[in-house]
Amino acid sequence: MTLHRGLNEWLEEVVALCKPDAVRWCDGSEGEFRELCRLMMDTGTLVQLNPTYRPNSYLARSDPADTARVEDRTFICCEKESDAGPTNHWEAPDKMRARLKELFSGCMRGRTLYVIPYSMGPVGSHIAKIGVQLTDSPYVVANMQIMARVGSRVLKYLGEDGPFVRGLHSVGHPLAEPRQPDLSWPCNAQNKYICHFPETREILSFGSGYGGNALLGKKCHALRIASAQARDEGWLAEHMLILKITPPGGKAHYVCAAFPSACGKTNLAMLIPTLPHWKVECLGDDIAWMKFGADGRLYAINPEAGFFGVAPGTSYETNYNAMRTLDANCIFTNCALTPGGDVWWEGMTEQPPLKLVDWLRRPWTPDCGRTAAHPNARFTAPARQCPVIADDWQDPRGVPVSAILFGGRRASVMPLVNESFDWRHGTFLGSIMSSERTAAATGNVGELRFDPFAMLPFCGYHMGDYFAHWLELGRQADPAKLPRIYYVNWFRKNETGKFLWPGYGENSRVLKWIIERCEGRAQAVDTPIGRLPTRDALDVDGVEVDPADLEVLLNCNREAWLKDLPAIRKHYDRFGARLPGELREELEALDRRLRERA
Ligand code: O2Y
Numbered sequence: 001m002t003l004h005r006g007l008n009e010w011l012e013e014v015v016a017l018c019k020p021d022a023v024r025w026c027d028g029s030e031g032e033f034r035e036l037c038r039l040m041m042d043t044g045t046l047v048q049l050n051p052t053y054r055p056n057s058y059l060a061r062s063d064p065a066d067t068a069r070v071e072d073r074t075f076i077c078c079e080k081e082s083d084a085g086p087t088n089h090w091e092a093p094d095k096m097r098a099r100l101k102e103l104f105s106g107c108m109r110g111r112t113l114y115v116i117p118y119s120m121g122p123v124g125s126h127i128a129k130i131g132v133q134l135t136d137s138p139y140v141v142a143n144m145q146i147m148a149r150v151g152s153r154v155l156k157y158l159g160e161d162g163p164f165v166r167g168l169h170s171v172g173h174p175l176a177e178p179r180q181p182d183l184s185w186p187c188n189a190q191n192k193y194i195c196h197f198p199e200t201r202e203i204l205s206f207g208s209g210y211g212g213n214a215l216l217g218k219k220c221h222a223l224r225i226a227s228a229q230a231r232d233e234g235w236l237a238e239h240m241l242i243l244k245i246t247p248p249g250g251k252a253h254y255v256c257a258a259f260p261s262a263c264g265k266t267n268l269a270m271l272i273p274t275l276p277h278w279k280v281e282c283l284g285d286d287i288a289w290m291k292f293g294a295d296g297r298l299y300a301i302n303p304e305a306g307f308f309g310v311a312p313g314t315s316y317e318t319n320y321n322a323m324r325t326l327d328a329n330c331i332f333t334n335c336a337l338t339p340g341g342d343v344w345w346e347g348m349t350e351q352p353p354l355k356l357v358d359w360l361r362r363p364w365t366p367d368c369g370r371t372a373a374h375p376n377a378r379f380t381a382p383a384r385q386c387p388v389i390a391d392d393w394q395d396p397r398g399v400p401v402s403a404i405l406f407g408g409r410r411a412s413v414m415p416l417v418n419e420s421f422d423w424r425h426g427t428f429l430g431s432i433m434s435s436e437r438t439a440a441a442t443g444n445v446g447e448l449r450f451d452p453f454a455m456l457p458f459c460g461y462h463m464g465d466y467f468a469h470w471l472e473l474g475r476q477a478d479p480a481k482l483p484r485i486y487y488v489n490w491f492r493k494n495e496t497g498k499f500l501w502p503g504y505g506e507n508s509r510v511l512k513w514i515i516e517r518c519e520g521r522a523q524a525v526d527t528p529i530g531r532l533p534t535r536d537a538l539d540v541d542g543v544e545v546d547p548a549d550l551e552v553l554l555n556c557n558r559e560a561w562l563k564d565l566p567a568i569r570k571h572y573d574r575f576g577a578r579l580p581g582e583l584r585e586e587l588e589a590l591d592r593r594l595r596e597r598a
Pocket residue numbers: 067068069210211212213261286308309376
């Protein structure tokens with residue numbers, strides 16, 4: 001209950017439209033979490049895992065038609081189509097509201113409407129923002145409890161007239177008869193809509209109960225709506241992990257990093273350095289909000305409180321710290337179930353168990369020819385449980401950022417690490433982030449897929465304007481206080497397809513060079529594409545990398561870069577007149593430098 005008039009009026013409107021049987025204000029307590037999990041065990045949504053292995057943890061199996069974010073059903077609904085830009089699906093707000101009004105009408109019959117007040121970021125932080133999600137999904141409530149700060153303390157902070165982002169969500173499956181049995185994963189696969197109204201800071205999500213479609217604090221609020229808010233208010237809402245790195249006997253530095261999916265973002269966030277006495281700690285694995293402090297430096301918070309990570313591929317070998325984070329108090333979605341009542345997924349152990357129940361609840365054996373877990377199977381885990389969570393991960397002031405990393409998955413062309421000349425050049429590097437198409441993706445293998453700033457599916461407005469916003473922040477700031485910007489590539493291969501760099505914990509060597517550059521202690525050589533480590537500046541003591549491979553990793557290959565330029569030009573052409581002239585100039589300057597005699 002609240003005295004907030006705006007919230008009460010909105011709730012009344014939603015109740016009149018959606019017609020739930022009951023309304024429940026979520027307090028965010030442990031008791032509430034356990035009660036909702038019990039309720040979901042009764043409806044078959046959850047199975048409790050064996051508490052000997054994983055106390056207070058559960059497995060959910062979704063409808064097979066509801067297993068991932070649905071980009072083709074994701075809309076930015078702003079007044080002018082041109083403001084959504086070429087990378088978003090657009091619909092006129094009035095038209096979309098009318099369509100959704102029909103769908104939401106009576107959609108919560110037979111269900112409880114849960115009111116989830118949540119804070120993205122530590123409650124009361126000047127960088128944090130409040131949202132309220134109204135949902136008919138107890139699965140969403142339980143996951144939001146892990147992923148955000150939820151409940152009474154948020155409501156109290158919101159007061160009687162505080163601003164908040166409105167998020168309305170329904171699985172879109174009313175229970176017509178009072179005693180109609182529920183489905184274990186109710187959804188409305190034919191009518192999914194994930195709609196954002198950046199001008200009025202609203203989210204309307206219908207038909208899906210899964211992840212980024214339904215946990216509205218995450219991608220919908222913390223990236224799509226927040227990116228528009230950040231543009232209006234002079235800050236940055238980014239798809240970036242945050243890590244803390246401390247040299248032996250030295251001062252801690254904070255690094256934010258943006259990578260497209262399947263580039264090991266969670267692994268980097270929780271990396272175990274191979275370099276003796278270097279320490280890496282985690283503040284966040286997916287999203288960073290950054291604001292300038294009174295001292296002119298850029299400060300970051302992780303708006304989230306948990307990790308919604310991809311399970312397949314996660315193991316004690318690839319990410320020990322993530323595995324330990326999953327020891328208790330987690331929700332697993334679309335993983336396989338072992339006979340002993342634990343979860344399993346591909347890559348978790350070298351040998352799969354002899355018998356499992358797969359994510360579709362079918363008996364599974366290693367020779368059956370199917371994967372046991374869905375490739376997008378997830379864990380929802382409290383960040384505080386991460387063994388290397390930094391002690392200041394919830395500092396309401398945020399942490400000062402020394403460096404920003406961009407990266408992609410490039411088998412060729414991109415060196416291991418490249419330092420931008422300045423913020424503007426760094427913005428250019430972020431805008432041309434790309435990976436090569438793999439056989440799994442549709443299209444021509446090897447063709448470049450651009451994902452600028454890893455924000456392609458998450459920017460709530462025209463991406464050309466987003467580039468301009470980055471440039472503008474750089475212009476307003478003291479250049480000496482801005483984070484340095486780097487482009488990294490852990491995925492360079494030779495002609496036989498072998499990775500040239502070992503990756504994982506060895507990436508700490510690249511972080512070391514970056515930190516030493518920030519402290520003015522490491523050497524670099526100017527090249528046409530940026531500043532690369534000199535051969536002896538990168539610490540490769542004790543790592544097995546062929547000197548010839550190292551040469552390739554730390555080299556600017558002019559011919560290969562020149563071959564990439566037409567694809568970059570074509571990528572830029574998408575943004576038409578809204579591509580900032582400075583970025584076009586950066587591209588032409590790069591072209592000139594590449595053609596100059598070495
Ligand atoms: O498939 C989903 O619904 C989740 S997508 C996701 C989840 C956690 C972190 N990142 C992502 C992403 O797509 O970038």
